[in-house]
């Protein structure tokens with residue numbers, strides 16, 4: 055008779071067999087911590103990501119665009135909720151996660167530290183930022199932690215609408231006046247590189263990547279996902295008649311992929327470290343809204359207490 | 363979590379015959395559209411500013427309902443007018459003097475208490491008004507009202523429950539709600555004002571009698587306030603003029619923001 059398997063062995067066996075890990079299952083502490091870090095960072099990205107586009111809802115240039123944008127940004131808030139709930143199954147709380155975000159201990163996607171300066175930027179964000187997010191999130195539907203994988207399935211269903219609304223804004227601009235075309239090109243010029251940065255450092259330099267891959271939290275590498283995004287986005291830019299701001303961008307027949315230039319990793323590091331154009335603004339905004347709402351949350355608790 | 367997709371735009375609206383008193387009806391339809399748009403715009407300002415995420419989504423839902431309603435109504439108003447104006451012409455190509463919304467809709471969002479107290483005061487009126495409008499002899503308006511009524515019922519349940527939470531929550535929430543009530547009370551009278559135009563439409567069975575809604579509204583109001591331990595000011599005056607295009611300065615600021623892009627680059631499609 056074989057000796058009873060240890061927790062670690064059972065866990066490793068389930069990961070190897072591509073089984074889902076569920077909240078009540080035993081899991082290594084490192085796996086749990088890694089997941090809390092990644093899922094909460096993902097949740098924070100959804101929530102902080104509401105700010106740049108959210109600021110344009112009141113200025114959207116048609117009622118249809120206003121409605122669609124509001125619904126889109128609302129979705130992102132919903133994504134934040136699903137993800138906070140998924141992280142809570144690992145033994146953390148929303149309040150704890152929010153504290154970590156506001157104190158700078160937890161990160162969010164650096165892309166949202168760039169300013170959203172024009173209506174063209176709203177289009178570019180939907181097209182490129184949501185486009186990149188989809189590539190990443192489709193891959194995460196296969197992640198090993200059940201609640202995270204299921205949150206990704208729900209989220210991906212909504213993301214394609216997000217990208218379409220962004221692309222549709224761009225398409226409209228590109229079929230419009232000279233000013234509108236220039237607005238679209240300017241937005242692409244500013245959002246292209248930050249979008250490529252969304253996939254993180256090269257695989258060799260990624261701090262959390264190899265462990266995450268071993269645990270099947272991450273299923274595809276940063277570079278693989280980035281390539282996939284470039285390959286799918288270049289033809290979309292061509293269809294718009296816009297120029298991607300990368301002189302090295304070129305179809306590589308042999309590889310069957312586009313070659314592209316090197317990311318400015320110094321800029322990447324700067325923005326991740328908190329020195330991007332809007333880092334302080336994004337956190338200040340979150341802190342202010344949270345503090346302004348403190349009395350509301352207190353009142354709600356007091357009311358519930360009274361009516362228990 | 364309740365999350366609804368944006369309501370279909372006016373593309374979904376069926377063409378209806380244009381009645382005899384089309385120009386009066388067009389004015390009424392535009393008034394109602396303006397109420398919905400301006401309130402929806404104010405609600406949408408909460409995006410990324412709400413006290414917590416669930417409330418973020420709920421405020422967005424309410425704003426989306428308002429915007430959807432405005433779009434149906436503008437589309438109908440454009441049809442009645444027959445000059446080829448579409449929803450965006452109404453929303454983006456008019457100045458404050460041409461807007462006919464109730465003043466209560468345009469007041470700045472204030473704190474969360476102000477927004478939800480305003481919403482309660484409006485919703486409790488809105489439900490009564492829409493219920494009556496759903497019986498309008500104008501099929502198009504009746505149809506829009508019937509759809510909006512379902513949404514308004516839900517809005518009212520929500521805003522009413524916030525009144526109770528504010529009133530019975532903490533000292534601070536009570537104080538904030540009370541301040542909001544005092545500030546908003548003078549703007550509630552306008553919801554019940556009839557003018558000659560709406561009186562004509564009332565005679566034809568098209569428009570509800572706003573004045574007749576005041577008593578049922580007051581009954582619901584005082585029930586809710588007393589349950590919430592909140593009070594209505596002894597005397598509060600009456601501020602109105604929105605229907606005639608006489609607005610607070612806040613509407614101008616709201617439109618400056620809403621129309622910023624289209625004013626900078628006029629005449630384009632977006």
Ligand SMILES: [Fe+2]
Nearest residue numbers: 100129130133
């Ligand atoms: Fe999202």
Ligand SMILES: [Fe+2]
Nearest residue numbers: 130184213216
């Ligand atoms: Fe999205």
